[in-house]
Amino acid sequence: VFKTLGLLTMLLGVSMLIPFAVAVLYQDNGLQVLAMSSAVTFVIGFVLFVLCNRAGEQIRSRSAFFLVTAAWFSATVFGALPYYFSDMGLSLVDAWFESASGFTTTGATILTDIEATPKSILLWRSLTQFLGGMGIIVLSLAVLPLLGVGGMDLYRAEVPGPTSDKISARVSETARALWMVYLVFALVQTFVLCAFGMSLFDAVNHALTTMATGGFSTRNASIAAFDSAAIEFVVTFFMFLAGANFILHYRALVKGDFSLVADRELRFYTAITVGSILIVSAALWGVHYDTFGQAIRYGAFQVVSILTTTGYGTADYLLWGAFSQVLLLGLMVIGGSAGSTSGGIKCIRAMLLIKQGYRELYRMIHPKAVVSLKLGDSAVPAGVSSSVFGFFFLYITLVGATTLALTACGVDILTALSGVVSALSNVGPGLGEIGPMLNYSGLPDLAKILLCACMIVGRLEIMTVLVLFTSEYWSS
Numbered sequence: 001v002f003k004t005l006g007l008l009t010m011l012l013g014v015s016m017l018i019p020f021a022v023a024v025l026y027q028d029n030g031l032q033v034l035a036m037s038s039a040v041t042f043v044i045g046f047v048l049f050v051l052c053n054r055a056g057e058q059i060r061s062r063s064a065f066f067l068v069t070a071a072w073f074s075a076t077v078f079g080a081l082p083y084y085f086s087d088m089g090l091s092l093v094d095a096w097f098e099s100a101s102g103f104t105t106t107g108a109t110i111l112t113d114i115e116a117t118p119k120s121i122l123l124w125r126s127l128t129q130f131l132g133g134m135g136i137i138v139l140s141l142a143v144l145p146l147l148g149v150g151g152m153d154l155y156r157a158e159v160p161g162p163t164s165d166k167i168s169a170r171v172s173e174t175a176r177a178l179w180m181v182y183l184v185f186a187l188v189q190t191f192v193l194c195a196f197g198m199s200l201f202d203a204v205n206h207a208l209t210t211m212a213t214g215g216f217s218t219r220n221a222s223i224a225a226f227d228s229a230a231i232e233f234v235v236t237f238f239m240f241l242a243g244a245n246f247i248l249h250y251r252a253l254v255k256g257d258f259s260l261v262a263d264r265e266l267r268f269y270t271a272i273t274v275g276s277i278l279i280v281s282a283a284l285w286g287v288h289y290d291t292f293g294q295a296i297r298y299g300a301f302q303v304v305s306i307l308t309t310t311g312y313g314t315a316d317y318l319l320w321g322a323f324s325q326v327l328l329l330g331l332m333v334i335g336g337s338a339g340s341t342s343g344g345i346k347c348i349r350a351m352l353l354i355k356q357g358y359r360e361l362y363r364m365i366h367p368k369a370v371v372s373l374k375l376g377d378s379a380v381p382a383g384v385s386s387s388v389f390g391f392f393f394l395y396i397t398l399v400g401a402t403t404l405a406l407t408a409c410g411v412d413i414l415t416a417l418s419g420v421v422s423a424l425s426n427v428g429p430g431l432g433e434i435g436p437m438l439n440y441s442g443l444p445d446l447a448k449i450l451l452c453a454c455m456i457v458g459r460l461e462i463m464t465v466l467v468l469f470t471s472e473y474w475s476s
Contacts, residue, residue, distance in 0.1 A: 001067045003052035008071050009045025012078055013038045018127060019082075023120035029087055030120030037081035044078075062473070069465050072456050075132075076100040082124050088117065093445045100452040102128030104459035105341060107215030107311035107428030108451070110441040114220050119201060125216045126208040132459070133212025133242075133341040134182050138175045181249045186211045189238045196230045210235055213242045213341045215311030215428045221437070222313040229297055232314055236304050243308030243336030244269060264376050265348045269337050272347065276303045276331060280324050288320060302436075307331040309343040311428025313436035325431055329418060332427045333395075343426030343458055345395060352380060352388045387463075394462050398424060402450055409447045419443075423454035424462075 016038035023031040080099035083090050090098070094110045101108045102125055111117060117125075186207045193203035202218050209216045219225035223235055241249070248260040260266055281292065281299035289295040298315040305312045306328045317328060335344015352373065359371050372379045399420050406416035411433075418430030419440075429436040433443075440448065457465045467473050 001063050001070070003049055003055045004067060005070055005074060006045045006047070006049030006052060009048065009074060009078060010042050011045075012075055013040075013042030013045055015127065015131065016041065016082065016124065019120040019124040022123050023118070026119050028118035028120055030082065030118040030124075033082050033085045034120055034124065036085055037078075040081060041078045065464050065467055065473070068460060069456075069468060072103065072460060075103050076452070076456065079103055079124075079128050082121055086118070086121060088121075091445070093448050094441070097440065097448045097452055098125070099128065100455050101428070102214065102216065103132035104426050104455040105129050105132050105212045105214035105309070105343070106423060106426040106455045106459075107209070108422065108434070108455075109216070109428075109439050110448070112439060112441055114218065122205060122218050123201075126205040126214075126218075129212040129214030129216055130186070130208040133214060134178060134246075138178060177250050177254070178246050181246055181253060182211060184253070185238065185241060185249075189234065192234050193231060196234060197228060198226065198231065206235065207238075210238045210310065210312075211242050211341065213239065213308045213310040213336065213343070213426075215305070217312065223301070224314040232297065232301050235312065236301050239304050239308045239310045239312070240273065242310070243304075243340050243342045245337045245339035246341075247339050265337050265351065268351050269347045272331075272334065273304060273307060276307065276327065280320075280327060283324050284320060302328065303331065306427060307334065307342075308336045308340075309425055309427045311422075311436075313429060316435060316437045318431065318435040318437075329421060329431065332418075332421050332425045335425055343424075345392060345425075348375075349388050349391065351375065352385060353392060356385065356389070391462060394466060395424065398454070398457065398462065402454055405450055406447050409444045409450075411443060411447055415443075416447075419447075419451060420454055423451040424458035426455060426458050 016034050019030065020034040020038060023034055076096060076099045079102065080092075080095040083095035083098050084092060088111075090110070097108075097110050100106070107129070114122070189207040189210060190200075190203045193206060194200055198206070205216070205218045206223075208214075215222075217223065217225075223232060226232075244266055245260075245263070248263060248266060251257040252260055277296070277300045280303055281295040284299050285292045285295040289298065301312070301314045302317055304310075309332065317324060333344060334350050335346055336342025338346045338348045352375065355373055355375075359373060362371055363369060373385050374380060399417070402420045402424075403413070403416045406420065407413055411419070415430065415432030415434055418432060419434055422428060422430040422434070429438075434440055440451070443451075
């Protein structure tokens with residue numbers, strides 16, 4: 001486990017050379033910062049690898065949970081070094097918050113003047129989201145085949161959704177296929193954004209954070225800074241793609257298999273998106289925007305941004321009224337599809353919860369009926385359904401407990417509740433003092449630490465982390 005952790009840390013150190021090259025190009029203040037951060041990260045990873053070099057190359061299923069959790073925690077710590085070493089004056093807590101928000105693709109920020117940040121550091125912010133979007137462990141499976149037999153255990157721990165669909169029987173091939181689709185989408189979006197007037201630097205950064213559904217921007221006002229309906233449409237389209245299952249994208253683009261249109265989760269995801277856009281736009285029309293076109297433009301962008309847990313902003317939805325805000329809060333909880341880079345409880349879990357609720361109502365009317373929980377024409381295995389219900393219970397429990405803890409830190413209830421939901425679902429903006437045009441810099445340090453923990457737990461879909469806190473895990 002620690003041998004592999006050392007390899008991942010070395011890989012992270014090497015990845016810092018990408019923004020280092022940008023620092024050389026622009027001759028900005030990130031040059032020495034990134035060089036030092038890369039060196040420290042690589043050397044510590046190398047030492048850890050050498051010390052554990054005689055270890056075997058197989059990773060047991062039980063150990064995978066510990067490795068995945070340790071890898072993400074380690075990545076957020078070492079990823080904070082460029083922020084901490086820079087001249088931005090960030091405390092250790094603030095630097096870790098920014099890093100954790102990046103790797104978990106949450107997109108919450110404590111930076112008050114993003115445009116004053118060196119370009120190389122901005123690229124590092126975006127790169128952390130891009131790496132975190134598809135997953136550091138999945139990346140390692142693509143380039144480090146020496147993980148061997150234990151690879152699928154890592155893959156399942158990294159992507160622990162209720163479906164276990166794979167592209168290839170070999171984990172490394174699965175990872176490469178997913179990364180290929182991921183990179184192609186990012187390249188295409190970069191080209192299109194440049195065609196609509198974005199600079200190459202802005203286009204690259206926004207493509208990286210869009211496909212990761214992360215939401216870090218190079219501008220203080222996020223996407224609103226460009227004031228372009230065309231750019232907003234392009235970003236909305238790619239956010240929607242990023243919120244869908246990447247295995248479906250692979251099958252459509254590489255295999256020519258367009259059966260994805262029959263995928264029930266994709267239909268549910270699309271229905272939630274379209275329905276929410278129409279509802280929010282209708283609520284905004286004539287109240288906040290004079291024409292329905294304006295209402296659709298801003299309503300659609302914000303709905304897709306929140307549902308896919310990207311977190312970009314083109315308008316301050318805190319001015320939209322309680323109805324739209326509550327609806328957006330609900331979309332934060334749902335999130336995108338399983339197998340996507342989005343957070344939230346995922347659409348397929350929401351579908352199963354709705355079906356289970358309906359089944360219980362049916363059984364009240366027909367108490368002797370034997371009704372199985374089905375997804376399409378197939379019965380859902382009992383293990384899957386119980387996992388979904390357990391996940392949702394833990395999600396609600398964590399929301400309640402952490403919200404209570406944040407209010408004890410002096411945070412108001414609206415900010416605390418929306419902040420916890422946003423962190424667990426990896427969204428970014430919330431309500432109250434952390435709206436789309438605000439940031440998290442004003443929160444107490446303890447609140448930031450709790451939210452960082454929520455980001456990591458939410459990114460790994462709760463159970464992967466919480467299982468480490470059970471006595472059975474360590475005694476078995």
